[in-house]
Amino acid sequence: MQTFKKNERLCSATETDRLFREGKVLFRHPLKLIWLPAAWEGPPVVKVIISVPKRNFRHAVSRNRIRRIIRECYRKNKHILSEGLGDQKCTLGLVFAGKEIPQYIKLEPIIILLFQRLIQEHEKAAG
Template identity: 30%
Template sequence: MDLLSPIMNTFCKSERLCNKNLFEELVHSDFSFVKFPFRVLVKKSSLQGEYPARMGISVSKKKFKRAVKRNRLKRLTREAYRMHKSELYKDSQGYETLDILFIYIDNTVLEYSKIEKAIQSAIQKIIIHFYRVPE
């Protein structure tokens, strides 16, 4: 955890889901759920990464024609994830790398507080599913 503490408040390239093959695997993953306004896909990665999780965001061009709105939603989502990823990293403790994809499913641009709340509850659900041992 000492290695990760300086980067807790950043979101670097190594934490992004950039590999096309990993992205394709993730789209066909078994575990997904909806935390409005997102559909969240999560999978244990087939390729170990530097960090406990890699994250990607998808905003439909069909729903948001203007790139300005799509980029704003991606920025807000990235910021919310960056602020709350420490919870996910804290519970990972040397497990495999997770690949996470947030797909924005609403037709309107929501305010940051609603996006942040959805990301936070999605992270909690991921922690419970992947890291907590059922008793």
């Protein structure tokens, strides 16, 4: 199902701090994917936070546009993660590190590649 509901978002400040402190990083310009295995009860396999630094984009309109593009790429391709991770829970942070507003067409393959690398890394860490 291609939705992105509230329970799929990483909202807890303590979980977010833990993710950015202890998480493992995968990078493919212009996206940095930070991930950390987690455990919680309930249906979402992955909880996600999307971040665009104010340092690179001073105007909120630009940051919101980039966040919207990343969110749409995630929403359309999250099935890759749910199939690859199975029942193992994971928290994700998607941080945009580019200097200009990306196009959806160019960002989607990068996100797919990062998801595939995440599944490989997760399998190495688990087994």
